[in-house]
Amino acid sequence: MAIITLTTDFGEKDYFSGAVKGAIYSELPDVRIVDISHSISPFHISEASYIIKNAYQSFPKGSIHIIGIDSELTPENKHLAVLLDDHYFICANNGILSLIASEIRPAKIVEINIHDKIETNFPVLDVFVKVACHLARGGTLEVIGKSITEIKYLKQFEPLINTDKNQIIGHVLYIDNYGNVVTNISRKLFDTIGKGRDFSVSARSVSFNEIHETYSDAINFNIDKEKRGEEDGKKLAVFNSAGYIELAIYKSNPTTVGSAASLFGLENRDTITIKFE
Known part of the structure; x- marks a missing residue:
C-alpha cells in the first residue's frame, strides 16, 4: 500500500490540508496519508527542509512526499517531481530540494508539465495530488514531466x-x-x-x-x-x-x-x- 506524506505551511485552522487529503482519498481510497507537519512557518524553506530531511528517512522506500511550501506556479517557480534516495518528492523548484538533497544526489528530476490539463489556483490540491496519485499507482516520472538536470540551489544556507x-x-x-x-x-x-x-x-x-x-x-x-x-x-x-x-x-x-x-x-x-x- 502506497504512503503519501504531507508537509505544508497551511496550519490547522483553514480547510487546505483537509481538502488535499480528501482529493487524494477520492483518487486512491486505500492509500495511507501521513502528516509530517502543517505548522511550517509561512514560506519558510529552510525550516521545512530541516523537518522533511530528518523525517523522510524513517518512511519505507518508495514513499511519496508532497511539500506544499511556496508552491504557486510562476516562470521562476516551476514544479518538480524527484526520485531521491528511493523516495519521491513533489515540490516547487524554490531551493528546498537542494537543502534536502545536500548530501545525496537525486536519481531523477522532472519538471512537471501537466498544468495545461488541469485548471487550478491551488497547485498542491490539484497538480501535486495528481502527480502523487500517479506515482502511487506505479506510474513513471517521465509521464508527468520532462527530465532536467539542474535545480535551484541555495548556497547562502x-x-x-x-x-x-x-x-x-x-x-x-x-x-x-x-x-x-x-x-x-x-x-x-x-x-x-x-x-x-x-x-x-x-x-x-x-x-x-x-x-x-x-x-x-x-x-x-x-x-x-x-x-x-x-x-x-x-x-x-x-x-x-x-x-x-x-x-x-x-x-x-x-x-x-x-x-x-x-x-x-x-x-x-x-x-x-x-x-x-
Whole structure:
C-alpha cells in the first residue's frame, strides 16, 4: 500500500490540508496519508527542509512526499517531481530540494508539465495530488514531466569557514516546539574543522565550551537535585538527534519559564560562531 506524506505551511485552522487529503482519498481510497507537519512557518524553506530531511528517512522506500511550501506556479517557480534516495518528492523548484538533497544526489528530476490539463489556483490540491496519485499507482516520472538536470540551489544556507580553518560561522536554522535553537552546523562539519581542538560556541550573550551528547548529560545526577541548576534553567549545547548543534535550556517550557530562543534572544538566521584554539 502506497504512503503519501504531507508537509505544508497551511496550519490547522483553514480547510487546505483537509481538502488535499480528501482529493487524494477520492483518487486512491486505500492509500495511507501521513502528516509530517502543517505548522511550517509561512514560506519558510529552510525550516521545512530541516523537518522533511530528518523525517523522510524513517518512511519505507518508495514513499511519496508532497511539500506544499511556496508552491504557486510562476516562470521562476516551476514544479518538480524527484526520485531521491528511493523516495519521491513533489515540490516547487524554490531551493528546498537542494537543502534536502545536500548530501545525496537525486536519481531523477522532472519538471512537471501537466498544468495545461488541469485548471487550478491551488497547485498542491490539484497538480501535486495528481502527480502523487500517479506515482502511487506505479506510474513513471517521465509521464508527468520532462527530465532536467539542474535545480535551484541555495548556497547562502551553508555555514562559512574562515581561511585559517579555526572558525565556523553558522546561523539559527530552526526553533523547535520546546524553544530549542537548532543551528545549521552539523556534527560532521564540527568534527572535520575542529579536529579535537578546544572551542567556544557563542551566540549573542551566551557561550559554551562543551557540547553534550544528550540533554541529561548536562546534569550531574550525583549531587542533590536542588544544587543541579535545573530549576534556574540549565543552559546547554548538544548534538541533537538530527546531527546538528543545538542550544537549549534543560526541560524548558516556552509558555512558562521561557526557552533557549527567548532567554538567549535568538531568532531565525541569527549568527552562531564557533572558534577553535
